[in-house]
Amino acid sequence: MSWSEIDEAALPDEERAPDAVPASANTLFIGDSGELPLDTRRALVQLLAGPSLDGYRHPKLWPILIRDEVPIRRRLAELFLELVIDRDMQVAFTRQADTGELEVPTLLRRAQLTFIDSILLLHLRQRLTQADSRGDRAVVSTDEIMEFLNLYERASNTDRAGFVKRIHASIEKIKKHSILQKIRSSEDRFEISPTLKLLFSAEEIQALTHLYQRMAADETPAPVTRTESDDEEADP
Numbered sequence: 001m002s003w004s005e006i007d008e009a010a011l012p013d014e015e016r017a018p019d020a021v022p023a024s025a026n027t028l029f030i031g032d033s034g035e036l037p038l039d040t041r042r043a044l045v046q047l048l049a050g051p052s053l054d055g056y057r058h059p060k061l062w063p064i065l066i067r068d069e070v071p072i073r074r075r076l077a078e079l080f081l082e083l084v085i086d087r088d089m090q091v092a093f094t095r096q097a098d099t100g101e102l103e104v105p106t107l108l109r110r111a112q113l114t115f116i117d118s119i120l121l122l123h124l125r126q127r128l129t130q131a132d133s134r135g136d137r138a139v140v141s142t143d144e145i146m147e148f149l150n151l152y153e154r155a156s157n158t159d160r161a162g163f164v165k166r167i168h169a170s171i172e173k174i175k176k177h178s179i180l181q182k183i184r185s186s187e188d189r190f191e192i193s194p195t196l197k198l199l200f201s202a203e204e205i206q207a208l209t210h211l212y213q214r215m216a217a218d219e220t221p222a223p224v225t226r227t228e229s230d231d232e233e234a235d236p
Contacts, residue, residue, distance in 0.1 A: 081095065
């Protein structure tokens, strides 16, 4: 059989020559084999870039995400990722899918939290709950954060400047992940992102609160789960 005798039109797409496959209506550039429209791809990339996509910071992408939730969820599932959406809060993000005993590669990186990072996140989560109960926006200042975290400075600490430096580093890290968003026209006041409510359940907040309260009272020497950085900062 010669090549000229092959009826490519009768073959399935995957068996045809690459240039014989009909181009997608959404082809955007040379070599593009994608099928999603441009705006849907932008929403997908924002989800993958993280940490979240929300209606406040991404007013153009949010309605696209809601419109094309099914194909976006399908694309993420192929990467072993789950799409989490809270329509009331207008927040969405991705997390590793629960694949049970199936071993799969991990695409998302885990953020390494220091002891101070963990304490700060817990405090912000509590402030968010308090603000919700009053129907207010959750807003904190740098001074307030400093005052709260000072409770966790060991009395024996002789490196006050180093402790303050670590607090500022934690604030910058939380800002980088968009959990703290600077309020316009203010340099040291921030709104707490509602995304934080999706990252910590009420049960986890309660357990962490009790643990850190005991730590502050020197009743227990260290958190249950720590990173190497935690060891450096939390050990007495």
